[in-house]
Amino acid sequence: MESKKKLLVIAHAPSPNTRALRDAVAQGAGHEDIENVEVTVLAPLEAGPDDVLACDAIILGTTENLGYMSGALKDFFDRSYYPCLEKTQGLPFTYYIRAGHDGTGTQRAIESITTGLRWKVVQQPLLCRGEFQTDFVAQCEELGLSVAASLDAGII
Numbered sequence: 001m002e003s004k005k006k007l008l009v010i011a012h013a014p015s016p017n018t019r020a021l022r023d024a025v026a027q028g029a030g031h032e033d034i035e036n037v038e039v040t041v042l043a044p045l046e047a048g049p050d051d052v053l054a055c056d057a058i059i060l061g062t063t064e065n066l067g068y069m070s071g072a073l074k075d076f077f078d079r080s081y082y083p084c085l086e087k088t089q090g091l092p093f094t095y096y097i098r099a100g101h102d103g104t105g106t107q108r109a110i111e112s113i114t115t116g117l118r119w120k121v122v123q124q125p126l127l128c129r130g131e132f133q134t135d136f137v138a139q140c141e142e143l144g145l146s147v148a149a150s151l152d153a154g155i156i
Contacts, residue, residue: 004038005151006054009144010047011061012070017132018098021140022061025096028144029059034152039144044076049083052091057122057151059144060095060110067105069097077113085117092156094123094147096140103127122156123147 007029011022022041029039042051044062052058062073095110097103107125114121126143128136150156 004036005056007037007039007057007059007148007151008047008051008055009039009041009059009061010044010051010073010076011041011059012044012063012072013061014063014070017136018061018063020137021096021098021128024137024140025059025061025144028141028146029148031145031148034145034148037148037152039148044070044072047076047080049080052080052084052088055091057092057147057156058094058119059147060093061140062095062097062106062110064097064099064101064103064106067101069106069109074109081113081117089118091117091119092122092147092151093119094121094125094143096126096128096143098132098136099127099129101129103129120156122150 013019013022026041062069
């Protein structure tokens with residue numbers, strides 16, 4: 001039997017709304033039609049380089065904090081960057097941002113770090129901008145489903 005591919009979701013979720021987004025990503029990724037993908041969800045302060053080295057794809061989630069990613073996600077990158085640098089080139093990933101404003105600073109920061117790591121964006125990042133909308137939950141579920149289905153089908 002073929003071993004399951006591993007999708008890692010690393011999401012900063014400090015509020016009920018951001019937890020709903022994280023849970024929606026996990027729910028989409030764990031859809032019943034996806035047979036060969038194992039989903040692991042971790043907070044950034046719980047995740048580290050060993051988790052990245054053991055996965056086949058990543059979905060990152062963060063809030064926009066003062067025009068930047070959350071400190072927790074930045075801490076994850078600080079601890080994981082050099083141990084992963086030469087070993088995870090081409091790693092499929094995407095991300096979502098819960099942005100109270102425009103999210104552009106957060107997006108630039110994530111792109112800068114992941115470009116340095118040479119990770120490969122495989123799905124258009126999701127920017128959930130402005131006041132919280134229930135549509136954000138469905139969009140996050142679709143993001144998780146899309147990445148997991150692509151991983152399951154061997155597209156990524």
